[in-house]
Amino acid sequence: MAGLNDLYQEILLEHNSKPHNFRSMEDATQSAEGFNPLCGDMITVFLQVADGVINDVSFQGSGCAISRASASMMTQSVKGKSTSEAEETFEAFRLMMTDLDAELDYDTLGDLESLSGVVEFPTRIKCAVLAWHTLRAAMDGQDDAVTTE
Amino acid sequence: MDFDVAKVKEDFPILNQTVNGHPLVYLDNAATSQKPQSVIDALVGYYSSDNSNVHRGVHTLSQRATDHYEEARSKIRRFINADDDREIIYVRGTTEGINLVAQTYGRENIQEGDEIIISTMEHHSNIVPWQMLCQERGAILKVAPIDDSGELLLDEYEALITSRTKLVSMVHVSNALGSIIPAKRVVEIAHAHGVPVLLDGAQAVAHAKVDVQDLDCDFYVFSGHKLYGPTGIGILYGKADLLEAMPPYQGGGEMIRSVTFEKTLYNVLPHKFEAGTPNIAGSIGLGAAVDYVDALGMERIGAYESGLLEYGTELLSRISSLKIIGTAQEKSGILSFVMDGIHPHDIGTILDAEGIAIRTGHHCAQPLMDRFGIPATARASLAFYNTKEDLDALAKAIDRVIEVFS
Numbered sequence: 240m241a242g243l244n245d246l247y248q249e250i251l252l253e254h255n256s257k258p259h260n261f262r263s264m265e266d267a268t269q270s271a272e273g274f275n276p277l278c279g280d281m282i283t284v285f286l287q288v289a290d291g292v293i294n295d296v297s298f299q300g301s302g303c304a305i306s307r308a309s310a311s312m313m314t315q316s317v318k319g320k321s322t323s324e325a326e327e328t329f330e331a332f333r334l335m336m337t338d339l340d341a342e343l344d345y346d347t348l349g350d351l352e353s354l355s356g357v358v359e360f361p362t363r364i365k366c367a368v369l370a371w372h373t374l375r376a377a378m379d380g381q382d383d384a385v386t387t388e
Numbered sequence: 389m390d391f392d393v394a395k396v397k398e399d400f401p402i403l404n405q406t407v408n409g410h411p412l413v414y415l416d417n418a419a420t421s422q423k424p425q426s427v428i429d430a431l432v433g434y435y436s437s438d439n440s441n442v443h444r445g446v447h448t449l450s451q452r453a454t455d456h457y458e459e460a461r462s463k464i465r466r467f468i469n470a471d472d473d474r475e476i477i478y479v480r481g482t483t484e485g486i487n488l489v490a491q492t493y494g495r496e497n498i499q500e501g502d503e504i505i506i507s508t509m510e511h512h513s514n515i516v517p518w519q520m521l522c523q524e525r526g527a528i529l530k531v532a533p534i535d536d537s538g539e540l541l542l543d544e545y546e547a548l549i550t551s552r553t554k555l556v557s558m559v560h561v562s563n564a565l566g567s568i569i570p571a572k573r574v575v576e577i578a579h580a581h582g583v584p585v586l587l588d589g590a591q592a593v594a595h596a597k598v599d600v601q602d603l604d605c606d607f608y609v610f611s612g613h614k615l616y617g618p619t620g621i622g623i624l625y626g627k628a629d630l631l632e633a634m635p636p637y638q639g640g641g642e643m644i645r646s647v648t649f650e651k652t653l654y655n656v657l658p659h660k661f662e663a664g665t666p667n668i669a670g671s672i673g674l675g676a677a678v679d680y681v682d683a684l685g686m687e688r689i690g691a692y693e694s695g696l697l698e699y700g701t702e703l704l705s706r707i708s709s710l711k712i713i714g715t716a717q718e719k720s721g722i723l724s725f726v727m728d729g730i731h732p733h734d735i736g737t738i739l740d741a742e743g744i745a746i747r748t749g750h751h752c753a754q755p756l757m758d759r760f761g762i763p764a765t766a767r768a769s770l771a772f773y774n775t776k777e778d779l780d781a782l783a784k785a786i787d788r789v790i791e792v793f794s
Contacts, residue, residue: 243737243738243741243792244792246737247734247738247792247793252792252793256729277749278733278748278749278750278764279749279750279754279757279763279764280733280763281763301763302731302733302763303731303732303733303734304730304731304734304793305733305734307731360737362737363733363737366733
């Protein structure tokens with residue numbers, strides 16, 4: 240089993256204690272809610288999209304350190320990107336979360352790579368991807384809340 | 389007499405292993421308990437020697453299987469001191485037991501505008517079946533409140549009862565807080581208004597002596613797997629006159645006396661509620677589990693676990709950034725807690741890395757979490773095979789949690 244230090248890296252703990260873009264957004268063009276029914280984690284992702292570009296992104300909700308840090312890093316990562324670039328980043332992130340041997344696209348991932356330790360803790364992968372699924376639902380303009388189940 | 393926990397522990401083969409390089413410390417007993425060798429042997433013995441369908445065949449194996457299956461029912465009847473084997477219905481578990489009552493007694497007796505009373509501390513399995521019934525019938529679900537320590541407020545509960553109240557369904561021991569409700573008083577109050585009571589005993593039967601005649605409850609439900617027995621088997625106890633008057637739950641084999649295409653006559657109790665081939669092995673396994681705890685003695689088990697709870701409460705109370713949720717005077721062996729700035733799931737993961745199994749989350753009691761204004765707790769739940777050393781390991785691992793997050 241990978242060490243706890245691989246999971247709870249300093250950068251993750253920083254994002255947990257001081258999450259970026261952790262706020263509601265009054266002028267959001269779209270938003271979506273996500274739940275993890277097994278643990279009760281919930282998140283709302285807000286987006287301001289114009290001409291296919293994510294001009295602003297924020298989130299609110301409650302969850303564990305992994306889900307919170309992942310959401311915080313996600314907002315940093317996709318802000319200013321086009322929605323299709325954000326999709327590509329999600330794909331790169333998901334590959335990192337599901338395939339131990341995957342060749343990682345470090346350029347696309349940036350800070351997100353610090354979450355790579357989560358793959359060793361299968362029960363926590365859902366915590367890390369909840370924000371991303373919710374982002375996708377917000378980009379798609381999906382009305383129903385997404386769940387990890 | 390002293391409780392020889394080291395010897396008791398040897399009866400549970402699963403406990404003798406390491407997890408993530410540490411000796412396993414199993415503190416998730418409220419989710420499911422481990423099984424003594426005698427229960428495992430009963431399952432293996434049944435499938436190795438006696439496996440056959442019950443109440444069907446004239447052959448020897450079928451007779452043996454039926455005998456063991458019905459002997460287990462008698463053991464369980466004695467264990468909860470019911471009056472009659474006919475009052476012991478085999479079900480899949482607590483959840484199915486509650487759904488059975490909702491779908492039979494409930495549909496027969498609950499009409500538009502009627503009321504059902506539960507408490508704030510219910511597990512989802514004692515909320516949702518009643519919500520479904522209320523929705524179908526246009527009935528009203530009322531919730532008896534608790535105080536900040538997790539004690540049921542008896543006066544407020546009594547004040548909820550009206551002439552439209554048709555059933556009280558309440559948890560005997562809270563799975564998330566450990567609170568033991570004054571069940572006998574709850575029943576007395578309801579009966580004074582002519583209202584029957586169902587008690588959810590999932591967290592109660594394994595930790596204290598339950599006497600359904602003394603409680604005078606009308607229904608009592610519990611799961612085998614939290615009582616050191618197999619999964620997929622549980623018990624619905626009901627007073628015979630109530631069960632007699634209730635329509636069947638599921639239709640099929642076993643629950644009939646005779647069938648024509650025009651009309652079916654139902655079987656007698658308990659078989660009326662046991663359609664289809666039952667969980668024979670599970671029933672026999674549960675009988676073996678009852679034998680096991682009976683031999684240890686429920687009073688001794690209760691006394692030993694109280695000592696452990698006191699020790700664990702004292703240890704955790706010393707950690708300043710930790711807060712215990714659920715501090716009722718009458719409490720079973722459950723230590724639910726939250727920590728400043730650290731989510732329960734992170735606590736659970738770090739404890740697991742130290743070989744310690746606890747439950748984290750809302751414990752299928754989301755309205756209760758809302759009552760305390762928290763999304764989740766970390767919960768260590770005790771059994772009689774746990775030791776003070778297990779709790780020392782828990783406290784030490786919590787120090788590690790604080791260290792990781794500092």
